[in-house]
Amino acid sequence: MSLYRIKKSNIDRNGRGLYAVKNIKEGTKIIDYVGKIITKKQTEENPKFDNNKPIYLFNLNSKYDLDGDVSWNTARLINHSCSNNCDYDGKGLKLWVTAIRDIKKNEEITCDYGFGYDSDYKQFPCKCGSKNCAGYIVREGSRWRINKKFKKSHRINR
């Protein structure tokens, strides 16, 4: 039985997201992240990946990337959240999405898109609405660069 369903997202108001259809335990594999396996050369040559922050492009190994921007990849609908409850996971050429904490029924499934900090971070505002939202889609370890409160919580928690 599927652990999620697709519906209109509260985060991406113009798009869809995945929602838990029942309580999900931390560590559960939720969905495979599928797509086209392409060579690094194809990635370099395709203008689609010109952006420094291609949301659907994953590094598999030194030779291959995975382009998840295909209609059959339901996992591409997962939105970014600053308090993500899932993370991308993988082995070999396989990728999937795993719960990193317990998820309640009807909660939206979210990941950390892992964007590094750079000068154009403002192109990617975050609307996740979580208490600790950084305002922009920047990976957890870099958020203190755009908002000092993250530096503080970083020191306290770790």
Ligand SMILES: [Zn+2]
């Ligand atoms: Zn956010």
